[in-house]
Amino acid sequence: MDEPVLLTGAGGRVAEAILEGLADDYEWKLLLHSPPTEEPDHEFIVGDVTDESTVREAVAGVEAIIHLAGDPRPEASWESVLTNNIDGTQKMYEAAVAAGVDRFVYASSNHAVGAFETPDRTPEMYRPDDDFLLDGTEFPRPGNHYGISKATGEVIGRYYHDEYDLSVCNVRIGNLTRGHPPIDYERGQAMWLSYPDCAHLHQRTLEADYEFEIVYGISDNDRKYYSIERAREALDYEPQDNSAEWDGEQKVA
């Protein structure tokens, strides 16, 4: 990639995982929501993704965008997701096409399909011997307002891809935790995304050739109800981690 990559939500956890793995691999431009307490190692601007002038400044001169900024809380209010997630994402896309950006990577979520986890399927679907598997071709089925906003972000990307030929990759991120999988949380272990796999996956979204993709962003967990086959095929994603190899905080395999 010759030009910088814009990372929105750059003060957050997913950005931390990406920058831990890929800080030296790209020229980064960070969009922070509030002024940093320490000087970042990369070019940065401060502002809100719902502010058109901030967003215009952020996308200027970048080749690709990883759009993470938004309200990540499953319990977030409609007002918050409407503003931060839906309006913010649309403004980012609009500015991206106006600036001639080539590719847009969007942080979608497991919550875009959370309502597939029906009482008759759970908790069995979180276990390795269950064969229920979502592969990204299913319609969204959100279980909360946050999930609606993430599914809407995917649809916004579909429009901007079809209308403006922007390459778009939607990553339905599972449960990102540093160091080890979530403890005493079967669902979280089934959708664990390790920090190294998060960085690697986003590196692939910046390097692979694609048109419009929806992939699941989880590690290669024995327990899984999200297929990672599309990420392997379309992006050449090769995760290294597996929540089954952990007992609490200890790696046992």
Ligand SMILES: NC(=O)C1=CN([C@@H]2O[C@H](COP(=O)(O)OP(=O)(O)OC[C@H]3O[C@@H](n4cnc5c(N)ncnc54)[C@H](O)[C@@H]3O)[C@@H](O)[C@H]2O)C=CC1
């Ligand atoms: N952490 C996880 O396991 C998962 C995260 N995601 C998605 O990944 C993205 C990043 O999530 P995290 O890093 O976990 O959250 P986070 O809360 O740690 O980071 C999000 C960042 O976005 C910023 N932000 C929020 N609203 C903004 C606005 N209107 N303008 C500019 N910046 C704004 C926040 O200040 C924060 O720094 C979110 O879009 C979330 O929906 C999806 C699935 C799982």
Ligand SMILES: O=C1O[C@H](COP(=O)(O)O)[C@@H](O)[C@H](O)[C@H]1O
């Ligand atoms: O989209 C998200 O999903 C993860 C995992 O969901 P949870 O229901 O198991 O907590 C969540 O931790 C993260 O904050 C959210 O943005």
